[in-house]
Amino acid sequence: MDQCIFCKIARKELSSEIVFENEKIIAFRDVAPVAPTHILVIPKEHVESLNELEEKDYESMIPEIFLCIQELVTQQGLKEEGYRVVSNCGQNGGQTVGHLHFHLLGGRSMQWPPG
Ligand code: 5GP
Numbered sequence: 121m122d123q124c125i126f127c128k129i130a131r132k133e134l135s136s137e138i139v140f141e142n143e144k145i146i147a148f149r150d151v152a153p154v155a156p157t158h159i160l161v162i163p164k165e166h167v168e169s170l171n172e173l174e175e176k177d178y179e180s181m182i183p184e185i186f187l188c189i190q191e192l193v194t195q196q197g198l199k200e201e202g203y204r205v206v207s208n209c210g211q212n213g214g215q216t217v218g219h220l221h222f223h224l225l226g227g228r229s230m231q232w233p234p235g
């Protein structure tokens with residue numbers, strides 16, 4: 121997707137602080153962090169949101185994303201204290217970037233329910 125900012129980050133046309141990358145996944149620090157650790161994990165392939173996932177994505181893309189999150193949790197030292205993983209979907213979910221992403225948030229105590 122030409123104009124998608126997360127596709128541009130995945131193609132390295134926009135700079136970001138990358139903390140993990142493999143063939144299918146890239147993870148980078150959020151430009152406006154809401155927690156001491158705030159990382160976005162995205163598939164390199166453009167998928168708009170959770171709504172657009174297809175059956176094949178549950179076989180490779182989604183496991184790859186969660187394996188990446190598991191690695192990041194260890195890399196960032198979040199395992200013991202805990203953390204939150206969130207994917208906002210659509211208008212009511214508060215999604216502002218139309219490229220599937222999972223927020224990994226840690227380093228402070230989270231509130232529930234979210235606003
Ligand atoms: P959403 O609101 O869609 O769940 O999350 C989008 C996230 O992307 C927000 O937390 C926002 O700060 C982050 N973001 C938006 N544009 C950029 C960017 O150009 N670079 C980085 N690193 N993060 C971005």
Ligand code: ZN
Binds near residue numbers: 125128167219
């Ligand atoms: Zn995209």
